[in-house]
Amino acid sequence: MAGDAVSARSPRRGSVVGWFAPVVPEARVAVLRSVLYAFVLLDVHLIIRSPIPLSRHPELYRPLDLAVLLHLPPPSLPLTWTLYVVLVLGCLAGLAGRAPRLVGWVVAAAFTWWVGIAFSYGKVDHDHLALVVALWVLPSVGAVPGGRWSRRASAQGGWALRCVQIGVVSTYFLSAVVKTRNAAWDPTTWPESYILLWAVVRRPHGLGQLLIPHPVVLQVMQWFSMAAEVSSVVVLWLRGWALLHAALFWLGFHVFTAAMLYIHFAPTVVCWLAFAPLERLAPWWRARHPLLVPPVPVPPRAALGRQPAGR
DSSP: OOOOOOOOOOOTTTTHHHHHSOOEHHHHHHHHHHHHHHHHHHIIIIOOOOHHHHHOOGGGGOOOHHHHHTTTTOOOOHHHHHHHHHHHHHHHHTTTTHHHHHHHHHHHHHHHHHHHHHHHHHHOOGGGHHHHHHHHHHHGOOTTGGGGGOEEEEHHHHHHHHHHHHHHHHHHHHHHHHHHHHHTOOOOOOHHHHHHHHHHHHSSSSSGGGTTHHHHHHHHHHHHHHHHHHHGGGGGOOOOOHHHHHHHHHHHHHHHHHHOOOOOOHHHHHHHHSSSOOHHHHHHHHHOOGGOOOOOOOOOOHHHSSOOOOO
């Protein structure tokens, strides 16, 4: 995170197109795709694991607007089991690097439907926003020769990563928008309320119990949280150490939230890797385990182009 994703000599730098599609190493995309496919396997078993049991209760199903728009059929046991199998096999194929575009978009569609079913039986968890966006845009990069060892860079990879970054930041910013909208667009209603106290009482575990006798502290925390969410868009323009500090702040924010309320944002947290220079992992590993590293394929001279400086 402590660098710049775009070469200072690049003609795209500073332009609108250059901001939305910076030239980045495709190895960064290859590593992130592998991490997210592995995470989806964990997600369907540990986090969003309810679609199969919930499909036994069609009377409770209230489809999301997206499901209505696409005329998706109501969930059933055969449907949810099929989605589960497609997700598991698709993620395994994605980890193996098979047909990255086709496999990627199949996984994206199946996972979007999977979480859509889960959210149609209750509240929508906005912590999955960035993950769903990532699964849809990362396959657009296609095959990455050499995978995490690739020396190629492209604006296509930069565009995909930028979309994931926007998804991460939107998780926070849109949360503030919804809180304001639900309060008749009064930005002071939510931070001045006692909703955090109510949340701590409703979840009688964690460090939050220590703050119940101090409601004023909880209100100060609400104001701080609201201000952080509104200003989160600034992250998209940060570079170097400023970006690193911002990432550490939000990761710390989620650790504190988990300890206080037992609410995790694991899907959002893993998508923060879209800001990280993941392409540096391969050289780091190569330097420490030279005997375990396969030969690095060298792309044609024309395919190298300008190399980014790395974020």
